[in-house]
Structure formats: C-alpha cells, structure tokens
Amino acid sequence: MAEYPRIRQVGLSGLLVQFGEGMTEPANRAAIAFRAAIDAQQWTGVSETSTSLVSTFVAADLVNMPSEALLEKLQELLTKKDWYNAPLPSGRTLWEIPTLFGTDAAPQLEEAAQAAGVSSEQAITELSTARVRVLTIGFAPGQPYTGELPPHWDIPRQQALTRSVPSGALVVAIRQLIIFTNASPTGWRHVGQTAFRTFRPTSSVPIALSPGDELCFPSVTAKEYEHIQQSDLSGDGGAQRSVLT
Amino acid sequence: MNAELEILSCGPAVTVQDLGRPGFLAQGLTRGGAADVLALHEGAALLGQSPDFAALEMVGMGGSFRANADIRIALTGAPMATTLDDVPIAWNASHLLPAGSILKIGGASSGTYGYLHIGGGIETPVMMGARATHLNASLGAALQVGEILPIGQDRGKTTGMTLASDDRFGGGRIRITASIQTDQFDHATRERFGSTPFTRDARGNRMGVRMQHDGDPFMAADQLSILSDVIVPGDIQIAGDGAPFVLMSECQTTGGYPRIGTVLPLDMARVAQAPAGAPISFEFVDLPQARTIEQRAALARKVLGQAVTPLLRDPYSIRDLLSYQLISGAVSATHDPSKKED
Numbered sequence: 392m393a394e395y396p397r398i399r400q401v402g403l404s405g406l407l408v409q410f411g412e413g414m415t416e417p418a419n420r421a422a423i424a425f426r427a428a429i430d431a432q433q434w435t436g437v438s439e440t441s442t443s444l445v446s447t448f449v450a451a452d453l454v455n456m457p458s459e460a461l462l463e464k465l466q467e468l469l470t471k472k473d474w475y476n477a478p479l480p481s482g483r484t485l486w487e488i489p490t491l492f493g494t495d496a497a498p499q500l501e502e503a504a505q506a507a508g509v510s511s512e513q514a515i516t517e518l519s520t521a522r523v524r525v526l527t528i529g530f531a532p533g534q535p536y537t538g539e540l541p542p543h544w545d546i547p548r549q550q551a552l553t554r555s556v557p558s559g560a561l562v563v564a565i566r567q568l569i570i571f572t573n574a575s576p577t578g579w580r581h582v583g584q585t586a587f588r589t590f591r592p593t594s595s596v597p598i599a600l601s602p603g604d605e606l607c608f609p610s611v612t613a614k615e616y617e618h619i620q621q622s623d624l625s626g627d628g629g630a631q632r633s634v635l636t
Numbered sequence: 637m638n639a640e641l642e643i644l645s646c647g648p649a650v651t652v653q654d655l656g657r658p659g660f661l662a663q664g665l666t667r668g669g670a671a672d673v674l675a676l677h678e679g680a681a682l683l684g685q686s687p688d689f690a691a692l693e694m695v696g697m698g699g700s701f702r703a704n705a706d707i708r709i710a711l712t713g714a715p716m717a718t719t720l721d722d723v724p725i726a727w728n729a730s731h732l733l734p735a736g737s738i739l740k741i742g743g744a745s746s747g748t749y750g751y752l753h754i755g756g757g758i759e760t761p762v763m764m765g766a767r768a769t770h771l772n773a774s775l776g777a778a779l780q781v782g783e784i785l786p787i788g789q790d791r792g793k794t795t796g797m798t799l800a801s802d803d804r805f806g807g808g809r810i811r812i813t814a815s816i817q818t819d820q821f822d823h824a825t826r827e828r829f830g831s832t833p834f835t836r837d838a839r840g841n842r843m844g845v846r847m848q849h850d851g852d853p854f855m856a857a858d859q860l861s862i863l864s865d866v867i868v869p870g871d872i873q874i875a876g877d878g879a880p881f882v883l884m885s886e887c888q889t890t891g892g893y894p895r896i897g898t899v900l901p902l903d904m905a906r907v908a909q910a911p912a913g914a915p916i917s918f919e920f921v922d923l924p925q926a927r928t929i930e931q932r933a934a935l936a937r938k939v940l941g942q943a944v945t946p947l948l949r950d951p952y953s954i955r956d957l958l959s960y961q962l963i964s965g966a967v968s969a970t971h972d973p974s975k976k977e978d
Contacts, residue, residue, distance in 0.1 A: 399815075399816040400814075400815075400816075400923065401815055401816055401866065401868055401898070402813050402814075402815045402868065402870065402871075402897075402898035402900075402926070403813070403900070403901065403923070403926055403927065403930060404868040404870075404898070405868075407816055407865070407866055409865070412863065413863055414863065426662075438658060438659075439658060439659050439661055439662070440661075440662065441661040441662035441866065441889065442662065443863075443864060443865045443866050443890045444863060444864055444865075445863065446865055446866065448661070448866040450658075450661065453927070454901075454927055454930040454931055454934065455931070455934075458923070527864075527890065528662065528663050528664040528889075529664045529864070529888060529889050529890040530664065530888060530890075531664060531773065532660070532663060532664045532665040532773045532775075533663055533664055533665075534664055572664075573774065590773070590774075592763060592764070592773075592774070592775050593763075597764050598660065598663040598664070598665070600663075601662065601663065602662060
C-alpha cells in the first residue's frame with residue numbers, strides 16, 4: 392500500500408504529487424491548495440502547474456534541470472502543512488448558472504432522479520440548491536468535473552451512450568456534474584441545460600472556470616431560459632459571479 | 637503592402653502550426669503545435685529565422701499556393717513531390733517563390749507530415765498566445781480553398797539552401813522512459829513490450845497514434861481501477877483492447893487508462909511521421925540516459941543552421957537554363973594563368 396502524498400516523475404515533463412488513490416474531497420482540496428502554494432513560490436524552471444482529481448502536476452524542464460532539486464523543494468513544501476485540511480485558496484469564483492432542468496431541453500432528468508431514488512421535483516430541488524466545486528477540468532478545454540453531490544447521486548454512467556448532448560448540457564453521474572464544452576456523445580445523463588460556454592476561443596478570457604471554483608445551478612423556467620439565451624451573448628449564460636474569500 | 641499566400645487548392649488536413657500553446661494545462665488544453673517539431677527547426681534553419689514562426693503543416697498531401705509578392709519558402713518534413721510553375725524543385729530546401737508563380741505540393745512519398753515555411757512566417761491572428769490550430773479543441777480549423785494567409789516581414793534574403801534529410805519517415809526504434817504508471821505493469825509485460833514488433837495502425841491523428849501487434853494484449857495490474865490523472869504528449873496509453881496508443885500533441889490533459897511509458901520528445905517526430913503499416917519498436921531507456929539523449933538533441937537543433945549548405949542544382953531542373961551565362965569563367969586547358977601573357 393503506497394503512502395500518500397507521494398511524488399512520481401512524469402518522464403522528462405515534470406513531477407506529480409499524488410494525494411490519494413481514489414477521489415475524496417480532502418485529497419481534491421489538497422491538490423488544489425498545494426498547486427496554489429507552488430504557484431506562489433514562482434520557482435524558476437517550473438513552466439506551469441495543473442491539478443487532476445487528487446494530484447498536482449508540476450511541469451518543468453527536466454532535460455536541463457535535474458529532477459532531484461525540484462523533488463527536494465516539493466518534499467519540503469509538503470511538510471509545511473497538513474494539505475488535506477488546508478483551506479482552499481482565496482480569490483476563487485462562485486458561479487450561479489441559471490439552468491433549465493428537465494423538459495425537452497434536458498430529457499433525462501426523470502431517469503436520473505429514478506436512479507438516485509428521488510422524485511423529479513426532489514431531484515430539481517437538490518440539484519438546483521447543491522453547491523459543487525470544480526474538482527478538475529479536462530476532456531475538452533474548460534470542461535469542469537464538479538462535485539461532490541450527496542451519496543445517493545452515486546449513479547452509474549449509462550451502458551449505451553447518448554448520441555449527443557449539446558454544448559452547455561448539465562449531465563450527472565458518480566456524484567459529479569459536468570457542463571459540456573462541445574456537443575458530444577456521453578454516458579452521463581442529461582438533466583439540465585445551460586447557456587454557459589466553458590470555452591470561448593475569441594474572448595480575452597477564453598476559459599471561464601478554474602479548478603477550485605464553486606458552482607450552483609439555480610432553476611429557471613423555459614421562458615426565463617429563452618430570455619437569457621437572447622439577452623446574454625457574453626457566454627456567461629446569465630450567470631452571476633462573485634469572488635470567494 | 638504585406639505579402640499574402642493564397643490557397644488555390646489543398647488537402648483535407650492542412651493547418652497553421654507553430655511550437656504550440658503552453659500554459660493552459662490546468663484548464664484542459666494541451667500544448668498542441670507541430671506534430672514534427674524538428675521539421676519546424678529545420679525550416680527555421682533553412683530560412684535563417686526563428687523556429688517560433690508559424691508554418692503550414694500538411695498531412696499526407698499539400699496543395700497549390702500562390703503569393704502576391706516574391707517570398708522565400710522552405711520545405712521540410714515528409715518529402716512531397718513539389719513543382720514551381722510545373723518544374724520540380726528540391727525538398728528539404730529553401731527556394732524563392734516569385735510573385736504570381738504557382739507552387740504545387742503533391743502527396744508524401746514517405747512519412748506523413750510535410751511543412752511549408754515562409755520567410756517572415758505566417759501571421760494569422762494569435763489565439764491564446766499562439767497561432768497553432770488545435771483541431772481537437774476547435775481552436776482554428778483546417779485551411780480551405782480560397783483562404784488568404786498574411787505573411788510577416790521577411791528579414792532574410794538567402795534561398796537555394798538545403799539540409800541533409802534524415803531517416804525519421806519510415807518508423808523504426810522509438811526510445812521511451814518510465815512514467816507514473818510504468819510500475820503497474822509487471823516486469824515480464826514491460827520486457828515483452830520492448831521486444832514486440834509493432835506496426836503503425838491506420839488509426840492515428842494529431843491526438844494519438846495506435847500501434848498494432850500480434851499476440852497477447854498488454855495489461856496493467858489494476859487495468860480498470862486507475863484514477864484519472866495527468867497526461868503528457870508521448871505517453872503510451874494501453875486502452876481496453878490492450879493495444880498501445882501513443883498520445884500526440886493534441887491529446888487530452890487527463891486520462892484513466894494506464895500508461896506503460898512515455899516517448900522521448902525527440903522521437904515524437906518519428907512516431908508522428910511513421911505512415912500506416914510502418915514497423916515500430918519501443919526501447920526503454922532510463923531517465924539519466926533520456927536526459928543525455930535530449931540534451932544532445934537540443935544542441936543539434938541549436939546548431940542546425942551550421943549544417944545548411946547551398947543546394948547543388950541539377951542542370952536538368954533549371955527551367956531557364958539558357959538564360960544563364962554558362963560559359964562565363966571558362967578556363968583553357970592549355971593556358972596557364974600563372975604565366976603572364978605576352
């Protein structure tokens with residue numbers, strides 16, 4: 392049984408600090424907090440950093456810089472605090488993204504509610520009041536994997552893929568919610584629809600979300616959703632944002 | 637007026653590429669950029685300019701192009717039959733493309749990715765810090781007939797230069813090193829991986845290239861229970877069918893399939909260029925060896941400019957041969973220039 396946190400070398404591309412074997416909230420928080428701490432150090436030779444579900448990647452030129460020096464610095468930083476209990480970095484954003492649940496726009500709400508063992512009304516109440524965190528971003532640029540929902544939302548992905556959900560689709564499985572960047576086939580169930588664009592290539596801020604940001608999905612009517620679609624052309628889809636301190 | 641390059645016809649996968657777009661890993665976007673980075677450095681050496689300039693990457697075949705001003709070009713990567721106003725011109729060389737002339741770049745005779753470089757570089761708008769098209773992220777798109785590409789100001793003058801071509805266009809030995817999940821494959825599996833002959837599968841693109849082999853699949857100890865973690869280009873992912881898949885410059889940033897190793901950056905060009913059916917083998921090298929190999933490769937890229945030599949022209953390929961003053965400077969076999977004439 393490996394001890395965590397542990398540090399692995401990623402070829403000549405950098406070092407990876409892993410905080411756990413499986414997805415847990417403290418390990419995810421540790422990865423995000425540790426990444427912020429590394430960024431604050433501004434070490435020379437570190438070109439960028441990123442997080443996956445429970446790990447922090449430190450990209451560095453290990454061709455020109457021996458890995459031992461970076462390894463020592465990371466080990467030292469790891470001992471500085473209990474990262475599993477570290478507070479999340481400040482300056483993160485809370486996004487409240489208006490969402491149309493169910494209807495023809497998001498046809499799998501009922502099915503997902505059934506799998507979670509709640510009524511459709513209860514599912515909307517739960518999903519529209521839950522506050523989830525961006526656990527990691529991946530699959531497509533800016534596409535957030537957020538969580539965690541209460542345990543009864545640990546529903547499996549579908550065996551057969553949905554042929555395509557549209558950009559902005561809110562989908563659910565394994566206690567997580569995703570907003571899709573691009574229209575895509577998926578095994579996750581399509582429970583809501585947003586006008587939020589996670590990737591805006593021509594914008595000065597092309598990728599809206601960062602790991603650690605928090606999201607909630609207030610429920611709107613079909614009419615309100617239509618109004619948002621027509622009135623907010625920024626890509627925010629009517630979202631309110633505020634800074635988390 | 638700035639020079640422009642017009643696309644008169646082109647293959648289905650011609651894109652603007654440069655060294656890629658670092659800095660967005662945390663937000664789900666891999667670096668992307670040219671599939672054959674060495675080819676970018678070769679083009680830069682031939683034109684005496686920075687490897688940061690953007691060029692056209694052409695998959696399998698090129699197209700026809702015309703400029704509205706005299707421009708310098710260089711051709712590198714997978715050799716493609718090329719003509720200038722219907723007269724064949726040399727690959728791996730720089731040339732003058734006169735205003736209005738037609739440059740035709742045909743199919744690749746070996747390899748996959750050919751490059752057309754322009755003196756001054758292609759100056760399409762910078763998107764998120766780079767000009768590289770990232771097809772997988774829908775950032776930019778393959779070029780279409782009729783598009784007109786702006787060209788930067790060229791500070792160089794020399795053309796007619798060449799670089800010796802190398803052997804990276806037909807597959808071969810790929811050096812790999814350990815990565816985060818290598819030790820989840822047992823010793824025997826890793827040994828077998830290093831001794832198995834593969835061929836480059838027909839399935840391959842800028843995201844990844846599948847390798848085909850006969851025999852048992854390659855499996856990690858906990859093939860299905862691996863948590864999604866960071867991916868870097870070069871990682872060799874073993875998907876559900878047990879076949880290796882080398883992840884290329886436009887790969888995803890994270891993934892849950894185990895990875896048996898990662899390709900050394902300098903050998904990525906060989907993986908990218910291998911055409912379907914080409915033989916491939918993998919050889920593990922340890923990290924110190926990998927570092928030494930990469931340091932040497934970086935040095936070789938730095939001094940590429942010194943390896944550039946004038947193109948010796950084959951008289952049959954000189955279209956306006958008769959306009960040259962061929963007898964100027966002729967010497968007499970009997971005349972001794974050291975002796976004064978009376």
